Amino acid sequence: MEDFSFYFEWGWSHIISWDALDHLLFLLALTAVYLFENRKQVIILITAFTIGHSLTLALSIYDKIHFNEKWVEFLIPVTIVVTAALNFFRKDFDIKQQGFNYFLTMLFGLIHGMGFAGIIKMTLAESQHIAIPLLSFNIGIEVGQIVVVFIILLLSQIVVHQLGFARKWWVWLLSGISLLGGLYFALTRLPF
Numbered sequence: 001m002e003d004f005s006f007y008f009e010w011g012w013s014h015i016i017s018w019d020a021l022d023h024l025l026f027l028l029a030l031t032a033v034y035l036f037e038n039r040k041q042v043i044i045l046i047t048a049f050t051i052g053h054s055l056t057l058a059l060s061i062y063d064k065i066h067f068n069e070k071w072v073e074f075l076i077p078v079t080i081v082v083t084a085a086l087n088f089f090r091k092d093f094d095i096k097q098q099g100f101n102y103f104l105t106m107l108f109g110l111i112h113g114m115g116f117a118g119i120i121k122m123t124l125a126e127s128q129h130i131a132i133p134l135l136s137f138n139i140g141i142e143v144g145q146i147v148v149v150f151i152i153l154l155l156s157q158i159v160v161h162q163l164g165f166a167r168k169w170w171v172w173l174l175s176g177i178s179l180l181g182g183l184y185f186a187l188t189r190l191p192f
Helices: 002-015 018-031 036-061 069-088 099-125 131-162 167-188
Strands: none
Touching (some): 002 018, 036 099, 036 131, 069 167, 099 131, 131 167
């Protein structure tokens, strides 16, 4: 149980931390087009991200994949830029037409998982039992993401429905913040 708590907290702090600003920007870009009434669809979307993240971590721990860390650190903000940029091209925010989002989000989860794989791999290498640590770490990530997403969704709901801010402009504002942050990180992490 001690291992579960340790890795859960580690996964949680991987999301709920200013050190995870790139991850928070990704969640902001991903969630920008939704309102609180869409929370069920967003939870499924976030879970798709976590599945991708988990898969990369597991494959890395078992030495099935290897990657260049400089490229991974660059690709993470690229996922933010792409996600945010796509929001500017949406003509409407009909959640029924978001199927491609689930696939793309899982793919981006694979990339984000690569960013943390090296650290968790070294930590778990000392342990023969990786199932509980890996599961609890990913549960911590999922819970942290859900908290962040619920805050964004509630804020969006208030701004759009209570304050009457046009949804398009709100989506563009959140996406613009994510896009600028992602560009900054991408430019400061150029792999060449």
